[in-house]
Each structure stands twice: as C-alpha cells, then as structure tokens.
Amino acid sequence: MTVTLLCRRGADEHGSGAVAALRRRGGDQHGSGAVAALSLIPVALMVVVLAFEALAMVAAAATASGAADLAALAAAGAMDPGGSGGASPGDAAARIATANGATLVSCDCDGLPVVVVARAAVDSPFGLADTIVVSRTGRATLVAVDSPLED
Numbered sequence: 001m002t003v004t005l006l007c008r009r010g011a012d013e014h015g016s017g018a019v020a021a022l023r024r025r026g027g028d029q030h031g032s033g034a035v036a037a038l039s040l041i042p043v044a045l046m047v048v049v050l051a052f053e054a055l056a057m058v059a060a061a062a063t064a065s066g067a068a069d070l071a072a073l074a075a076a077g078a079m080d081p082g083g084s085g086g087a088s089p090g091d092a093a094a095r096i097a098t099a100n101g102a103t104l105v106s107c108d109c110d111g112l113p114v115v116v117v118a119r120a121a122v123d124s125p126f127g128l129a130d131t132i133v134v135s136r137t138g139r140a141t142l143v144a145v146d147s148p149l150e151d
Contacts, residue, residue, distance in 0.1 A: 049126070056124035060131040064120035067102030068135035072116040075109045076137045089114065105132065113137050 074096040075089035087095070089109035097104040097118050105117040114137045119130050 053122075053124055053126050056122050057129075057131060060120040060122045061133065063101045064118050064131045064133040065135070067097045067100035067120065068116050068118035068133045070100055071097040071102075071104060071107070071118060072114045072135045072137045075107055075114045075116060076112065079109070079112075079114075102133075 071093040075093040078087055078089040078092035090104075090107045093107045093109065093114075093116055094104040097116070102118040102120045105119050106115075107117075108115040116135050117132060118135070119132045121130050
C-alpha cells in the first residue's frame with residue numbers, strides 16, 4: 001500500500017504546503033513533558049511535607065491527651081490521704097505529665113473534678129505550634145451493684 005501526500009504545486013519545503021501547515025499547527029513539542037514533570041516536583045514535595053507536619057501534630061495531640069488524662073488521675077489519686085506517697089496533687093500531676101512526654105501547664109486540684117492542661121511539642125522540623133490538651137476527672141457514681149453473694 002502506498003500513501004501519497006498531495007501538495008499544491010509550487011510549494012517549497014517551508015512554504016504554504018500541507019506538510020508545512022501541519023508543522024506550523026503542531027509545533028515542536030519535544031521535551032514539554034519533562035518541563036511539566038519538573039514543574040510538578042515542588043508541588044509534590046510541598047504536599048509530602050505538609051502531610052508529615054499533620055502527622056506530627058496528630059502524634060503530639062495523642063501524647064498530650066494521654067499525658068493529661070494520666071496527670072489528672074494522678075492528681076485525683078494524690079488527693080486521697082493514703083495515695084501517691086504524700087506528694088501534693090500538683091506535683092503528682094507534673095511528674096506524670098513529664099514522664100509521658102508532655103509539660104503540665106496548669107492543674108486545678110482544689111477538689112473534684114480535677115482539671116489538668118498539658119502541652120506537647122510537635123516533633124518536626126517545621127513545628128508550627130505546640131499541642132495543648134485539657135483533661136478533667138469526674139466523680140465516679142455507683143449506679144447499681146448486682147452481686148450474687150447478697151442473696
């Protein structure tokens with residue numbers, strides 16, 4: 001099978017012939033894919049960095065939350081005369097918060113409920129802010145006891 005390209009008579013190589021028209025319309029696109037790919041690399045890197053930053057903030061929030069919960073329980077336990085080895089509720093809360101990777105910001109230990117505020121630093125190169133969590137203890141209320149021994 002033979003394909004023949006028909007051109008107007010008298011059209012030169014770069015003139016107004018059909019081949020020249022096709023070249024002018026399409027242009028030379030060699031390397032344009034590489035340029036487009038290179039322009040997307042900074043965008044992809046920024047997305048990855050922001051994803052790692054978000055994960056670091058989630059991890060810091062989990063650390064602060066656990067530390068605040070345990071510190072509030074330690075402070076409530078220290079209010080009991082026999083609990084926590086005689087330490088004050090604020091000292092017990094600070095010790096537990098520090099042991100769990102957070103810093104105690106405040107402790108309202110005047111009575112129940114105990115309210116503790118803990119802060120955990122975001123561990124990332126771009127640590128934009130610390131994570132602060134508030135935790136409180138509540139008074140346990142016994143609703144019902146179903147014991148087979150009381151019969």
